[in-house]
Amino acid sequence: xxxxxxxxxxxxxxxxxxxxxxxxxxxxxxxxxxxxxxxxxxxxxxxxxxxxxxxxxxxxxxxxxxxxxxxxxxxxxxxxxxxxxxxxxxxxxxxxxxxxxxxxxxxxxxxxxxxxxxxxxxxxxxxxxxxxxxxxxxxxxxxxxxxxxxxxxxxxxxxxxxxxxxxxxxxxxxxxxxxxxxxxxxxxxxxxxxxxxxxxxxxxxxxxxxxxxxx
Amino acid sequence: xxxxxxxxxxxxxxxxxxxxxxxxxxxxxxxxxxxxxxxxxxxxxxxxxxxxxxxxxxxxxxxxxxxxxxxxxxxxxxxxxxxxxxxxxxxxxxxxxxxxxxxxxxxxxxxxxxxxxxxxxxxxxxxxxxxxxxxxxxxxxxxxxxxxxxxxxxxxxxxxxxxxxxxxxxxxxxxxxxxxxxxxxxxxxxxxxxxxxxxxxxxxxxxxxxxxxxxxxxxxxxxxxxxxxxxxxxxxxxxxxxxxxxxxxxxxxxxxxxxxxxxxxxxxxxxxxxxxxxxxxxxxxxxxxxxxxxxxxxxxxxxxxxxxxxxxxxxxxxxxxxxxxxxxxxxxxxxxxxxxxxxxxxxxxxxxxxxxxxxxxxxxxxxxxxxxxx
Numbered sequence: 001x002x003x004x005x006x007x008x009x010x011x012x013x014x015x016x017x018x019x020x021x022x023x024x025x026x027x028x029x030x031x032x033x034x035x036x037x038x039x040x041x042x043x044x045x046x047x048x049x050x051x052x053x054x055x056x057x058x059x060x061x062x063x064x065x066x067x068x069x070x071x072x073x074x075x076x077x078x079x080x081x082x083x084x085x086x087x088x089x090x091x092x093x094x095x096x097x098x099x100x101x102x103x104x105x106x107x108x109x110x111x112x113x114x115x116x117x118x119x120x121x122x123x124x125x126x127x128x129x130x131x132x133x134x135x136x137x138x139x140x141x142x143x144x145x146x147x148x149x150x151x152x153x154x155x156x157x158x159x160x161x162x163x164x165x166x167x168x169x170x171x172x173x174x175x176x177x178x179x180x181x182x183x184x185x186x187x188x189x190x191x192x193x194x195x196x197x198x199x200x201x202x203x204x205x206x207x208x209x210x211x212x213x214x215x
Numbered sequence: 216x217x218x219x220x221x222x223x224x225x226x227x228x229x230x231x232x233x234x235x236x237x238x239x240x241x242x243x244x245x246x247x248x249x250x251x252x253x254x255x256x257x258x259x260x261x262x263x264x265x266x267x268x269x270x271x272x273x274x275x276x277x278x279x280x281x282x283x284x285x286x287x288x289x290x291x292x293x294x295x296x297x298x299x300x301x302x303x304x305x306x307x308x309x310x311x312x313x314x315x316x317x318x319x320x321x322x323x324x325x326x327x328x329x330x331x332x333x334x335x336x337x338x339x340x341x342x343x344x345x346x347x348x349x350x351x352x353x354x355x356x357x358x359x360x361x362x363x364x365x366x367x368x369x370x371x372x373x374x375x376x377x378x379x380x381x382x383x384x385x386x387x388x389x390x391x392x393x394x395x396x397x398x399x400x401x402x403x404x405x406x407x408x409x410x411x412x413x414x415x416x417x418x419x420x421x422x423x424x425x426x427x428x429x430x431x432x433x434x435x436x437x438x439x440x441x442x443x444x445x446x447x448x449x450x451x452x453x454x455x456x457x458x459x460x461x462x463x464x465x466x467x468x469x470x471x472x473x474x475x476x477x478x479x480x481x482x483x484x485x486x487x488x489x490x491x492x493x494x495x496x497x498x499x500x501x502x503x504x505x506x507x508x509x510x511x512x513x514x515x516x517x518x519x520x521x522x523x524x525x526x527x528x529x530x531x532x533x534x535x536x537x538x539x540x541x542x543x544x545x546x547x548x549x550x551x552x553x554x555x556x557x558x559x560x561x562x563x564x565x566x567x568x569x570x571x572x573x574x575x576x577x578x579x580x581x582x583x584x585x586x587x588x589x
Contacts, residue, residue: 086448093315093332093353095325098389102320105392108256118393119454119577122313124354128578131448137465139446140580141361144332144351152348162368165445165469177325 005161006196007203008187009074011066012211015039015181020046020065021211022073035181039065047072055116056129057097059176063088063126064133066185067170071134074187083138085160085169086127089145089153092177093123126174138166148173148184150205157188157199167191184208216434217367217441220377221299221425222530223292225285226517227262227418230269231292236534240562244516244545246404246416255391259400262418262518263386279338280316280329285421286339286383293379293423302344305376307369309350310336310383311362312522318387339381347375356485356576357446358382359525360584363424364444370428377428382526383421390417390521397454405488407512407544408497408558410551415487418518422527438589439533442569445469449579456491460499460554462581463573467503470571470585479508480567481541481559483532485574486512487519488546496573497554509559515546529572529584536570536588 012021015035020028020042030041039061043053047068056064071077097120104113119125127140139160145152153171160166167190174183184207188199197203223231227245228238238245245262249255266281269288276284294301301308315332328334336349350369354361359382366378384390394400394417401414426441434440447465449457482505484496493512500510513528520527535542541563550558568588575581 082450091331091333095330098314098317098320099322099325101393102389103322105388106322108252111256111392113392113396115393115396115454118396121389121393122353122355122577124576124578124580125453128448128453128580131450131579132452135450137447137450137461140354140448140578141352141446142354144336144353146331146333158372159365159368162372163445 005188005190005199006194007199008189008194008196009070010184010186010207011070012184013062013066015062016179020069022069024210035179039181050133057120058181059094059096059174060120060126060129062176062181062183063172063174064129066172066183067130070185070187077134081168082135083165083167084136085138085166086130086136086140087143087156087160087169088127088172088174089143089156090123090173090175091144091146092175093144094121095177097121130170148208150201150208153204154199154201184211216429216431217370217426218429218434219424219439219441219533220427221293221297223289223423224420224527224530225264225289226420226527227264228516230272230288232530232534236531239516239531239542242545244404245418246515246518254386254388259391260404260416261386264419280319282316282383282385283335283338286381287342289421289423290343290379290381293425299425301379304347306345307347307350307375307378308336308340308345309352309362309366309378309380310339311352311358311381312383313353313355313358314384314390317389318385320389354576355578355580356521357525357574357580357582358522360572360574360582361446363441363529363584364446364582366426367441367444370426373428378426379423380426380526381421381423382523384419384521384523386417386419399489401488404546405514406546407486407488407514408493408550408552409547410549412488412490412493412551415489415514416518418520420517420520420523420527422523422530424526424530434589436589437537439537440587440589441584442587443470443473443585446580446582449581451579453579454577456495456575460495460502462579463496463499463575464502466581466583467499467505467573470583473585474569476504476508478567479569479571480536480565481509481511482571482573483528484510484512486514486544488514494552497552497556500556501554506555507557509541509563510556511542511544511559525574532570532572533586536586539565541565
């Protein structure tokens with residue numbers, strides 16, 4: 001039997017502020033690392049070995065870490081949930097990798113486009129990385145929106161749930177550009193017996209505001 | 216029921232659905248050899264749109280980028296003289312693109328809002344005086360199909376009465392160089408599913424499909440409805456399709472809840488003419504039991520139009536279904552995939568009522584739509 005959808009767990013990373021938060025509790029922080037070094041530090045300190053991590057761009061690293069920490073903390077990685085959906089939202093698409101690719105082609109005299117970078121010039125690749133890691137065959141989708149917006153997140157969550165295949169979802173806001181890499185990921189499920197808070201615009205907003213105000 | 220009430224296509228083959236469809240029936244291709252250092256160091260085959268051709272269609276065209284002008288023109292073609300009020304509150308715009316205004320990007324302007332897809336979508340919906348916040352989906356090459364699935368869900372939940380779904384992408388140095396670095400571009404016109412296929416061509420286009428919620432009893436004969444849509448991931452590789460066609464197979468299998476293989480007139484596949492893609496699709500189609508259903512690809516007419524492909528190819532397929540036609544696969548001569556499938560190689564008539572659009576993209580994403588003729 002299905003119940004009302006509940007937020008089972010969430011993770012938050014602000015690489016600029018060098019912090020990791022799981023379900024409202026700060027679980028890791030460092031000081032003065034740049035965003036790339038910070039993400040690597042989080043991976044080495046808190047995650048299982050997964051060499052593909054090093055190939056990912058900043059955007060995917062951030063999304064990957066959010067998903068790993070989320071699924072580990074919720075004890076909810078696999079088992080009969082291969083149709084789990086993944087939806088990510090951001091504002092700048094894959095701009096970090098876009099800029100890198102652009103730099104490699106701008107000058108015809110210094111022309112070196114790389115397929116390893118080009119594949120990351122799509123904002124949905126992060127959903128693929130998470131699906132591969134967890135063998136999730138559910139729908140994967142990437143939305144573009146101007147800012148973190150709890151009303152919008154609730155709306156795209158509702159849209160996913162219109163499809164009866166989707167019993168649970170990783171719903172995420174991930175934004176990375178220049179010196180910023182910040183994201184939040186929610187595990188939301190309507191499977192019976194799951195503990196959590198009901199999904200609402202207000203709840204999604206409260207959680208975000210607390211994270212932003214937590215110095 | 217989700218009914219198609221209008222559609223428009225801007226491509227190298229024409230600036231209306233009508234022109235594009237007629238050119239396909241005539242066997243014409245929009246692909247040609249492009250020798251232009253601003254988009255590529257080496258010549259390449261592609262199908263391009265001239266912005267100048269749109270100046271009589273789009274008001275104040277100088278205010279808009281090429282991508283925006285193409286998108287606006289495709290919407291204007293879709294509404295034509297149908298009297299649809301696109302400014303109304305019960306109309307939502309859904310924009311799908313992989314890279315949007317990527318031609319504006321250079322090393323110094325990453326702060327420019329116009330390279331953000333949400334901004335591009337806003338500019339397009341403002342042209343039509345629509346005040347609703349447009350929805351934007353950027354889901355690699357399945358973007359245009361994802362957008363139609365979202366539209367269908369929004370309409371089914373009755374949040375809006377109609378959805379204007381636009382898919383658009385450019386051919387620019389950014390994308391050409393990227394596909395070249397993958398060695399996936401063909402050095403001639405592509406040959407989908409063929410034994411001698413050597414890769415894909417990329418093309419640019421904008422396409423618009425307008426979907427509206429209708430009660431079943433208000434539908435008329437020959438109306439085309441979007442009956443079902445589904446997305447699945449391969450969970451296999453970010454840039455290579457699954458060897459078992461896992462995601463596409465799962466999509467096709469899902470659609471069989473609402474039809475059966477004998478009722479399906481044709482499947483319009485992704486058919487990019489790369490070795491891996493076409494092979495993968497043939498396996499997925501055979502696995503799902505579609506060995507006897509004609510399969511076509513439109514890539515040798517338009518090239519792979521990236522985020523526009525899912526909308527453009529759905530429009531052409533819906534039109535063919537309406538007219539009782541199965542379109543041929545231009546470029547195809549001899550079967551070169553291992554899956555047991557039937558490639559459509561000539562124009563055929565059909566009296567069947569279902570058609571499927573199948574598509575897949577980087578990030579392991581796959582999607583399929585089921586269209587039905589009433």
